[in-house]
Amino acid sequence: MSQILRINERIRVQKVRLIDENSEQVGIVSIDEALGRAKSVEMDLVEVAPEADPPVCRLMNYGKFKYKQKKKKTQKQRVVQLKELRIRPKTGEHDIQTKIRQARKFLENKDRVLVMMLFKGRERAHSDMGDSVLNQFAVELEDIAKVEKDRISDDRRMGIILSPK
Numbered sequence: 742m743s744q745i746l747r748i749n750e751r752i753r754v755q756k757v758r759l760i761d762e763n764s765e766q767v768g769i770v771s772i773d774e775a776l777g778r779a780k781s782v783e784m785d786l787v788e789v790a791p792e793a794d795p796p797v798c799r800l801m802n803y804g805k806f807k808y809k810q811k812k813k814k815t816q817k818q819r820v821v822q823l824k825e826l827r828i829r830p831k832t833g834e835h836d837i838q839t840k841i842r843q844a845r846k847f848l849e850n851k852d853r854v855l856v857m858m859l860f861k862g863r864e865r866a867h868s869d870m871g872d873s874v875l876n877q878f879a880v881e882l883e884d885i886a887k888v889e890k891d892r893i894s895d896d897r898r899m900g901i902i903l904s905p906k
Contacts, residue, residue: 747788748803749776757788757798769795823902825855830870837874841881848886848905855893857900871899879903 747753752772759767759775762784770778779786779800787806790797824847826840844854856878858871872892879888882903890902 746803747791748785749779752786752788752796752798754796756795757786758793758795760789760797760799762800764799819851822852823855824852825857827857827859828874829859829861830864830867830874832874837877841878844878844882844903845885848882848903851905853889853905854886854903855900856903857898859898861897865896868894868899875899875901 754772756769756771757775759770759778761767761778762782767778775786775798782800784800785803786798787801787803788796789799824844826844828837828840832840840856844856847854856875858875860868860871875892879886879901885906886903887906888901889904893900893902
């Protein structure tokens with residue numbers, strides 16, 4: 742709400758559509774009746790939709806409302822991160838399952854996951870082993886993730902990027 746809201750006696754119309762403190766519509770009432778009702782429940786009468794006919798006013802704690810708006814505005818947006826998991830062709834099945842559980846946690850936190858298969862020496866001749874393990878990651882995490890980039894590869898490594906659905 743970038744506009745300045747009018748409150749209590751600053752509202753200069755005869756009739757308003759009133760919404761009470763429980764977010765229930767009361768109906769169209771005179772401004773005096775609305776102000777009286779606001780005072781009786783110790784709240785402010787705030788004009789939330791001045792362009793409506795008649796304007797819509799709500800009973801609320803205006804100081805608390807402004808505080809929440811300011812807090813929401815200054816609250817930092819969460820930055821999506823790219824988390825990397827490294828595995829080798831000779832990594833055991835249990836360790837791969839552990840890495841899959843780790844990837845699931847990252848994906849549930851709305852982060853992207855880069856799964857890298859690293860090859861050393863003669864392992865480079867067995868890229869089919871790397872393919873099968875990366876496929877296993879994609880299949881086991883398909884309920885919460887989709888493959889964003891498939892088969893990133895060069896001589897010594899190959900990988901996939903998974904992003905949350």
